[in-house]
Amino acid sequence: MPSLRCPCGSGLPLDECCGRLHDGTATAATAEQLMRSRYSAFALGDPGYLLATWHSTTRPPVLELDPDVHWTGLDLLATTGGTLLSAEGTVEFRASYRVSGRTGAQHERSRFVREDGRWRYLDGVSVT
Known part of the structure; x- marks a missing residue:
């Protein structure tokens, strides 16, 4: 049985x-x-x-995902910093979705920083 393709759009199997x-x-x-993996977590x-x-510092106490939202694709538009040696970075993306038969997209510029040596999502700003 073939492996499920990763929702992030890499073309790789999810487990790889x-x-x-x-x-x-x-x-x-x-x-x-990290941004790609978070998109995949939303999709899954x-x-x-x-x-x-x-x-x-920005994490909510709980997170309830809407089961009616189906994430259908991810386009990475720009990155700043966020490399192996960076302490912070931004990723601009457009995530497409379908809900109740309608399609839409979330266009966001997300900020990421290292916390305890690991990348963490800090916050994001919607881009119009």
Whole structure:
């Protein structure tokens, strides 16, 4: 049986891509990799991973995902910093979704910083 393709759009099987981050066998090396893995967690309905990768100063106490939202694609538009040696970075993306038969997209510029040596999502600003 073929492996499920990773929702992040890498073309790799999930277990060779974001799945390794989701199950804890790997950590994100860059802000972009964390952003991709967080998108995949949204697409797969994994609020635990999303909370675990959220910066402690901005993390909500709980996260309930809307089961009616189906994430359908990710386009990375720009990155700043966020490399292996960086302490912070931004990733601009457009995430497409479908809900109640309608399509839409979330266009955001997300900020990532290192906390305890690991990349964490700090916050994001919607881009119009």
